[in-house]
Amino acid sequence: MRTRKINPATIALHIVLIIGACIMAVPFVWMALSAMKDLSQVFIVPPQWIPKPFVWSNFKDSLTALPFGRAYFNSFYINIIVVLSQLITCSMAAYAFAKIRFPFREPIFVMFLATMMVPGQVTIIPLYLMMKNIGWLDSHLAIIVPASLLNAFGVFLLRQFFRGIPKEMEEAAIVDGAGRFTIYTRIMLPLIKPALSALGIFTFLGMWNSFFYPLIFLNTPEQFTVPMMLNLYRGMYATDWTLMMAGASIALIPVLIVYIIGQRYIIEGVTLSGIKG
Amino acid sequence: MNRKLSDRVGTAPALHQEEPKRNYLNTKKTDALWGAFFILPQMVGLIIFSLIPLIMAFAISMMNWDGFGEKTFAGFDNFVSQFKDEEFRTAIVNTLYYTVLTVPTGILLAMLVAVGLNKVKGKVIYRLIYFMPTITMSVAVAVVFMWLFNADFGLINLYLKEWFGIQGPKWLTDTRIVMPSIALLSIWMGLGTNMVLFLAGLQGISSSYYEAAQIDGATKWQQMRHITVPLLSPTTFFVTIMSIIGSFQVFDQSFVMTSGGPAKASYTIVFHIYETAFVDFTFGKSTASAVILFIMILTVTLFQMKMSKRWVHYEDQ
Numbered sequence: 001m002r003t004r005k006i007n008p009a010t011i012a013l014h015i016v017l018i019i020g021a022c023i024m025a026v027p028f029v030w031m032a033l034s035a036m037k038d039l040s041q042v043f044i045v046p047p048q049w050i051p052k053p054f055v056w057s058n059f060k061d062s063l064t065a066l067p068f069g070r071a072y073f074n075s076f077y078i079n080i081i082v083v084l085s086q087l088i089t090c091s092m093a094a095y096a097f098a099k100i101r102f103p104f105r106e107p108i109f110v111m112f113l114a115t116m117m118v119p120g121q122v123t124i125i126p127l128y129l130m131m132k133n134i135g136w137l138d139s140h141l142a143i144i145v146p147a148s149l150l151n152a153f154g155v156f157l158l159r160q161f162f163r164g165i166p167k168e169m170e171e172a173a174i175v176d177g178a179g180r181f182t183i184y185t186r187i188m189l190p191l192i193k194p195a196l197s198a199l200g201i202f203t204f205l206g207m208w209n210s211f212f213y214p215l216i217f218l219n220t221p222e223q224f225t226v227p228m229m230l231n232l233y234r235g236m237y238a239t240d241w242t243l244m245m246a247g248a249s250i251a252l253i254p255v256l257i258v259y260i261i262g263q264r265y266i267i268e269g270v271t272l273s274g275i276k277g
Numbered sequence: 278m279n280r281k282l283s284d285r286v287g288t289a290p291a292l293h294q295e296e297p298k299r300n301y302l303n304t305k306k307t308d309a310l311w312g313a314f315f316i317l318p319q320m321v322g323l324i325i326f327s328l329i330p331l332i333m334a335f336a337i338s339m340m341n342w343d344g345f346g347e348k349t350f351a352g353f354d355n356f357v358s359q360f361k362d363e364e365f366r367t368a369i370v371n372t373l374y375y376t377v378l379t380v381p382t383g384i385l386l387a388m389l390v391a392v393g394l395n396k397v398k399g400k401v402i403y404r405l406i407y408f409m410p411t412i413t414m415s416v417a418v419a420v421v422f423m424w425l426f427n428a429d430f431g432l433i434n435l436y437l438k439e440w441f442g443i444q445g446p447k448w449l450t451d452t453r454i455v456m457p458s459i460a461l462l463s464i465w466m467g468l469g470t471n472m473v474l475f476l477a478g479l480q481g482i483s484s485s486y487y488e489a490a491q492i493d494g495a496t497k498w499q500q501m502r503h504i505t506v507p508l509l510s511p512t513t514f515f516v517t518i519m520s521i522i523g524s525f526q527v528f529d530q531s532f533v534m535t536s537g538g539p540a541k542a543s544y545t546i547v548f549h550i551y552e553t554a555f556v557d558f559t560f561g562k563s564t565a566s567a568v569i570l571f572i573m574i575l576t577v578t579l580f581q582m583k584m585s586k587r588w589v590h591y592e593d594q
Contacts, residue, residue, distance in 0.1 A: 013393055020390060021406045024465070028409065030432060031421045046439045047432055093319035101305070102312025108320070115327045117578050119526055121550045122567040125337060125560050126330035149322025180311040209414040211529050212547075216555060227416040231533060234420050241424050248417040259412050263405055266412065270470055271477040 028252075035059065035246040042241050058246035062233070065243070068250060070222060071229035078140055078225065079207045083200050085148030090199065091192070094158030095184050099170060109159075112152045120212065128216055142217040143225075147207065154199050157269070161195040162188060198269030201262045208255055226251045338564040345558075355565035365566055367541050368549040371456060375545065376524040378460035379467070384516055386464065387471030392505065394472070395479045404473070411469030419533035422462050423449065426534075449535050452542035459530050459543055467523070471516050478512030479505070511585070518581040522574050546570050 029049075034042065035058055036051040063069060096102065097109050127146065128137075136142040165188065173183050189196070211227045218224055221232060233247050259266060338355055342348045359365045390407060394400050410418065425432045426448035434445030448458040486504045495503070506513075528547035531537055537544040537552075546566065554563035 013397060017393055017397065017403055021403060024406050024410060027418070027421050027425060030425070043430055045435055047435050089318040089322070092315040096312045096315035100308050100312040100315065102309045105312065108316065112323060115323060117575060118327065118331060119571055119574055121526070121547055122334050122571045123327060123330035125554055125564050125567070126333035127326065130330070146322065146326040149318055150326045155319055205412050211416050227414050230416050230420060234533065244420055244424070248420045251417040252413055255413055259409065267404065267408065267473050270473045
């Protein structure tokens, strides 16, 4: 297969792919570089890519202009609670749907799948009214509790993995006298670690980027998550492009770190979610 | 490997048979309890945060209600008035226009990139870069693109002038261009997901087909047309449906970049749901349009379920 001869078609393909990769990457590069520019440099024609001088204070300014630190803290702690709760609740339900025979198992599972078709916009007003009645509006509970207790996609994803575990592993443990709970925690969970990582990363990214629900449930800037704060920021400093780019960079950095660490799991997860089709 | 494992544990069922019957019944009963225990948290979530709100949504869609004052029964009035409402019709037309702009182009591009990447050296690095926009925050990306699209100082127009001497369009402030601009951003953002799905689909095509075709003297183009495209059709179909459903729900980009403007040119269905509910406080109308969106999505999904059996070539048939 491996030949030393350079194929012109292969070179052409690489050129096209590199141009494509540039188009994908340019907005990020421009964002990151512009975040360190002086505002006067923004209006120079032709566009200047390299900041001259480097203005590091943009980052500090954007962090102090609005309570971005607070938004960071809010987003992080909401995400951590939701990711951990989902890993527990989704894997529990998925284990039951895959491995335990109980009455109405199939119809209940179909119901879970059916709710994946319901767009969030349909249930948002009833949820808003529920949250208003129990006094959770403008509180993080309105975001944390529903997300922690319901992720039909997560249940579906993990169930696929549990189903792949041979029955004999469980039977052997039952013969040895292990109970259901021990089997779930000691045998099943360790076997689906890759799937748990994929779901954890998925949930983290989804929650971190989520805009629609916080927009409706949260009102005061102290409660805002990062995308909400960035949107508020956009409204206030719409013409100060360098500050805006600093803000956008600050919002994107954690996601890019998670992506680079977990890119294998993320891409596997996307693949898995697609195979069901 | 798996077969060996099951051979080895094959003695376990025999052991089971020796146990008394009472134990078997007992297992069945405790299994029901364990099942209920394990699904409990998600089941509570499903009922409280999905089923009850769904029923409430249907009820609210048949009421005249601002969420605070009196409720009056309206029957299907909200649905009728929505279809007469010019804003709602604009929202539907804009959303469908956006779907037409994003879905075919997005899918074709993703398929081409996937075919190009499939066997190439450096696939992992290319994949890393092409997938990057998919995972980023739509609000942050929209903020960056607001600048790139800016008519006077945006990178795109500056380079159009610099390299080609063209005065670029007003990307976000011209009523005819704003939707294509948002579509462009969405195609850029969505390419990664679709590409990864296509790559998985390509992995599933056995190389023996291509080997046989090469022996028969088929050209690359013929292989693409008669092997890759038909055998990739389950993926294509799935990606199409998911893209259509996603495009029906477009909101973040137009909310952040254009606020639905100029002159409602980027006003979408979800935007309408948001405005009628949380700006005008006409909850009945808002929920009625959300139910219409739900019906649109349901139709597409049911169509997928029905058609995927008929249209699609499966390799193992």
